[in-house]
Amino acid sequence: MNLSKLNTSAMLAHSRVWMEDTSLRTQLATHPLGAAILEKIAEVHQDLGRKQSERNAAEENLEGLRGDMSALDTEHDSIARVLYHHLLAFIEMEEVNLVNDNGAGGDGADGNAQHRIDALRVLFGRLFPNGLDIVRRSYLEEAGEVVARDQRLTQAERDLMAAIQVGNHTLADLYQRWHHAGSELGRKGHERALLKASLRHQGSATSRAVLREARRQWIRTVTALFEIVELIPLDREAREAVLGPLEESLRDLASLPRNEDSAPEAETEFPDDGAGDVDSDIGSDNAPNDGGGPDGGGPDAGFAAVGD
Numbered sequence: 276m277n278l279s280k281l282n283t284s285a286m287l288a289h290s291r292v293w294m295e296d297t298s299l300r301t302q303l304a305t306h307p308l309g310a311a312i313l314e315k316i317a318e319v320h321q322d323l324g325r326k327q328s329e330r331n332a333a334e335e336n337l338e339g340l341r342g343d344m345s346a347l348d349t350e351h352d353s354i355a356r357v358l359y360h361h362l363l364a365f366i367e368m369e370e371v372n373l374v375n376d377n378g379a380g381g382d383g384a385d386g387n388a389q390h391r392i393d394a395l396r397v398l399f400g401r402l403f404p405n406g407l408d409i410v411r412r413s414y415l416e417e418a419g420e421v422v423a424r425d426q427r428l429t430q431a432e433r434d435l436m437a438a439i440q441v442g443n444h445t446l447a448d449l450y451q452r453w454h455h456a457g458s459e460l461g462r463k464g465h466e467r468a469l470l471k472a473s474l475r476h477q478g479s480a481t482s483r484a485v486l487r488e489a490r491r492q493w494i495r496t497v498t499a500l501f502e503i504v505e506l507i508p509l510d511r512e513a514r515e516a517v518l519g520p521l522e523e524s525l526r527d528l529a530s531l532p533r534n535e536d537s538a539p540e541a542e543t544e545f546p547d548d549g550a551g552d553v554d555s556d557i558g559s560d561n562a563p564n565d566g567g568g569p570d571g572g573g574p575d576a577g578f579a580a581v582g583d
Contacts, residue, residue: 276501276521278494280528283327283486286493289521290320293500299513306507312500319496323489330486333474340467344414344460351417351456352410358449359407361441366395394435401427402450418461421454497521 281289293299294317303309373388402424403409409420436446474482504517 276525278497278521278525279490280525281521283323283490285524286490287320287324287327289524290316290323290493290497292520293517294320296516299509299516302509302513303503303507306503308503309507312496312503315496316500319489319493323486323493326486326489330474330483333470337467337470337474340463340470344463344467347456347460347463348414348417351453351460354449354453354456355403355407355410357441358446358453359403361439361446362395362399362402365439366392366399369395394431398432398435401432414460414464418457418464421457421461425454 278286294313300313303313369388369392373392409417412420433447436450439446441449500517504514
């Protein structure tokens with residue numbers, strides 16, 4: 276019997292039935308070998324169940340972190356677009372107003388207007404030095420940019436964002452949400468990297484190697500049970516309770532097409548999510564200024580028509 280073909284859940288199901296079968300336990304317990312193997316089966320069953328549960332919990336946590344990071348990335352990218360396009364709109368609006376005032380023979384207030392335009396341009400450059408390229412970055416790069424971006428901002432630029440209203444929020448409010456989403460993305464990414472490492476590395480309580488060794492101990496113990504069943508007096512029902520269900524399970528596995536086999540010893544792969552975190556929505560956005568213009572530079576590329 277090739278017991279290694281059984282997946283871990285099937286192993287636990289079989290050993291649980293043996294431990295709960297009162298007739299089988301009573302007959303085995305009457306012989307020293309039977310009593311010893313009963314104790315060993317209980318031990319390996321408990322150990323395998325605990326290690327499988329720990330690994331399952333870690334894999335569920337990993338999947339949960341993946342979902343959290345995807346949601347944070349969506350929020351991060353959406354707020355980036357909102358800030359980007361609103362800043363462009365405010366700059367264009369200020370430039371149009373300045374042109375109109377000059378054309379109408381302004382009263383000299385255009386110096387203040389030009390100063391405000393310059394301040395908005397500087398703020399835009401601080402937030403988006405490479406245009407909307409930030410939404411095409413990996414999770415790790417987006418999280419790293421949070422620190423660099425926050426250090427670039429001056430207090431005057433923060434005050435400027437606080438003075439600009441967008442609906443029920445200021446640009447400063449939106450910036451804080453953007454900052455928080457990026458920071459959380461970094462924290463969750465670090466947590467997920469540690470969890471992935473624990474699932475892969477030997478010596479970790481949740482590693483595949485640890486679970487594989489628990490499976491081997493179960494197989495060795497059940498193989499010993501088969502031998503003891505042949506050595507000590509058991510009635511036919513008791514022997515069938517040990518051998519019958521296992522043989523049936525293995526026959527069922529053998530009848531499955533090869534690609535449906537559970538492959539219980541296969542290593543779980545964990546793709547590096549976010550490595551190519553390309554924002555597919557950008558390609559469908561009709562605004563020609565995404566990315567700071569055709570040359571990928573700052574906001575100037577988007578204002579050529581305004582000054583003409």
